[in-house]
Amino acid sequence: MTYLLMGYSAIFTLLAVYMVILGKRQKQIEKEIKQLEEWNSEI
Amino acid sequence: MIKIKNSGPIDRILFYILVPAMFINLYLIFIWSPVERMMGEVQKIFYFHVGTAWVAFLAFFVVGVFSVLTLIKPKMERFIYAGISAEIGVLFTTLALTTGMVWGRASWNTWWTWEPRLITTLILWFIYVAYLFVRKMDGSWEKIAKLSSVFGIIGVINVPIVFMATRWWNTKLHPVVFGEGKDQTGGGMEPEMLATMFFSLFTITILYVFLLRKGAQIEKMREVIKKAKNNVINKIAS
Numbered sequence: 001m002t003y004l005l006m007g008y009s010a011i012f013t014l015l016a017v018y019m020v021i022l023g024k025r026q027k028q029i030e031k032e033i034k035q036l037e038e039w040n041s042e043i
Numbered sequence: 044m045i046k047i048k049n050s051g052p053i054d055r056i057l058f059y060i061l062v063p064a065m066f067i068n069l070y071l072i073f074i075w076s077p078v079e080r081m082m083g084e085v086q087k088i089f090y091f092h093v094g095t096a097w098v099a100f101l102a103f104f105v106v107g108v109f110s111v112l113t114l115i116k117p118k119m120e121r122f123i124y125a126g127i128s129a130e131i132g133v134l135f136t137t138l139a140l141t142t143g144m145v146w147g148r149a150s151w152n153t154w155w156t157w158e159p160r161l162i163t164t165l166i167l168w169f170i171y172v173a174y175l176f177v178r179k180m181d182g183s184w185e186k187i188a189k190l191s192s193v194f195g196i197i198g199v200i201n202v203p204i205v206f207m208a209t210r211w212w213n214t215k216l217h218p219v220v221f222g223e224g225k226d227q228t229g230g231g232m233e234p235e236m237l238a239t240m241f242f243s244l245f246t247i248t249i250l251y252v253f254l255l256r257k258g259a260q261i262e263k264m265r266e267v268i269k270k271a272k273n274n275v276i277n278k279i280a281s
Contacts, residue, residue, distance in 0.1 A: 003085045003088070003146075003149040004084050004085050004087055004088060007085075007088040007146070008088070008091070010138070010141045010142065010145070011095070011142065014134065014138055014141070015134075015138075015250075018254070019254075022261065025261045025265075026261050029261060029264045029265060029268065032265075032268045032272070036268065036275065039275045040275065
């Protein structure tokens with residue numbers, strides 16, 4: 001039972017980490033879009 | 044976490060299939076499928092172990108296809124899809140190796156053994172980690188795309204070797220699942236076990252497609268923003 005728990009914990013932890021990484025990239029993109037909009041309005 | 048709010052219809056459909064499928068999959072694994080007599084509960088790692096290994100193969104096959112296409116004619120979209128697929132492939136190979144190690148500890152009493160399937164999988168993992176590093180190199184993207192494509196193709200050649208390793212070197216240590224048993228399918232598994240395994244393959248494949256699409260969309264947006272930023276800078280400079 002301990003090994004089973006260990007295995008599935010590893011699976012869902014790594015999947016969650018990758019999704020967080022993708023989420024961070026998405027946030028960064030949104031930030032850059034906002035910055036571009038600000039630049040455009042200044043021009 | 045990834046936002047689904049602003050996604051297109053295909054991503055929404057994939058997401059709404061994926062979430063219930065994942066819960067059904069866990070129900071099938073932990074409640075519906077029978078407990079294996081020899082190994083007991085720990086055998087249930089097998090369903091995700093096979094699923095992640097299968098998706099890793101699929102992901103590297105996709106890298107191979109996009110690498111060949113990139114070598115024929117470099118296009119940013121092809122380069123992006125190959126990169127994201129390699130990333131997911133490395134993630135799923137890591138998962139397959141980790142769950143395999145846990146399985147090995149429970150059934151062979153060791154975390155690692157230098158067995159052909161394990162060695163070839165580890166080599167595959169190293170090739171694609173190297174591939175991801177090559178993509179991060181400085182220089183024009185066309186040059187990097189061509190160089191990394193060569194790595195991508197070398198890696199995909201290793202995929203059938205990993206798959207056939209247990210058959211060619213016949214170590215009897217790593218169980219052969221496909222092409223075994225009376226009906227040449229499931230190595231003497233109970234029908235419930237076989238059904239659960241195929242449902243796991245389905246669920247994890249949907250997860251792969253979802254991650255690939257999301258990852259590629261983010262990278263494509265990054266490229267668009269890079270170009271737009273350059274345009275604004277040029278405007279300001281002129």
